[in-house]
């Protein structure tokens with residue numbers, strides 16, 4: 300074996316960043332501290348009671364009474380996959396609304412499971428039109444209707460009420476991706492009649508990536524129990540995972556204990572702030588950021604009525620080099636923002652205002668940084684972005 304000098308590996312020092320991209324968002328000190336609490340056994344009575352509290356806090360956040368409400372081990376995509384593998388059997392019809400990267404990912408998973416895909420496409424940067432969903436559902440009764448609430452790849456928000464009604468009328472289960480919306484805006488699972496929803500910890504919950512909060516209605520659980528084929532994923536089989544998170548406490552896989560500490564603390568912070576106050580905070584800083592960007596002469600991708608508060612897609616001005624600005628933001632200001640994906644690569648920047656990252660200092664700093672960098676590139680700013688954002692704050 301080749302010898303290895305351990306001194307070549309320095310102490311870990313990731314530095315500090317302002318995380319204003321599509322996730323992860325900045326993690327509050329209390330959550331980092333919880334992460335560093337001692338690791339105990341995944342069947343230790345002390346851990347079991349924290350599991351119960353975490354579930355209680357998750358139900359509060361999802362606004363649901365659903366018994367099956369748990370954090371799946373894995374990131375948001377594991378939550379997505381858990382929903383589909385448990386609800387879809389080979390040959391089942393599944394309607395997926397696609398208006399960005401994450402709807403595309405859902406459609407991919409349906410295909411892998413042998414589902415029959417009914418795909419409803421909407422323009423990237425726009426909400427899904429319920430009329431298009433109604434049209435696709437005419438005369439059909441798919442097993443599942445799936446939609447992304449907050450499309451992080453574009454910044455578009457698809458309202459859920461109409462699609463929920465259409466889905467119910469068609470006799471389908473409604474599956475919602477709320478990875479980016481949960482913790483930043485209303486996701487009233489029970490009031491809307493959502494049957495399955497999943498999220499991720501690193502967006503508006505401001506916890507490190509690694510868990511996927513998920514909730515299943517009693518109708519979704521009934522579907523799971525009525526399956527003719529075993530769930531193709533052993534790890535994500537919620538029938539077995541449920542026996543660990545439920546009263547039986549039957550070992551399935553080792554829970555990521557310290558991540559559960561962190562999630563519980565992140566959820567406790569959310570409960571302390573209050574859901575209504577938290578959602579209002581996201582709307583306020585979104586308004587200030589957009590006022591600043593537009594005052595500078597930049598253009599938003601998404602029409603005003605369809606914009607997400609926590610993910611702001613802004614068009615890159617003609618003649619400005621995408622990567623150069625993002626690199627300078629990171630190097631000179633310590634700010635991370637997101638690039639465009641797929642057809643929007645090189646065309647937009649995605650500025651996140653998620654959870655702990657969503658605050659006035661960050662809004663003002665990113666506006667000041669962009670002002671400096673764009674001016675240096677010769678972009679003629681129309682007006683004063685900082686003053687426009689400050690005017691929004693002064694008026695509230």
Ligand SMILES: *Cc1c(COP(=O)(O)O)cnc(C)c1O
Pocket residue numbers: 322374375376377379401447449450451452476477478479499508
């Ligand atoms: C981030 C995200 C995902 C995927 O989550 P990962 O944690 O990256 O696996 C899925 N859907 C949406 C809307 C997202 O923003």
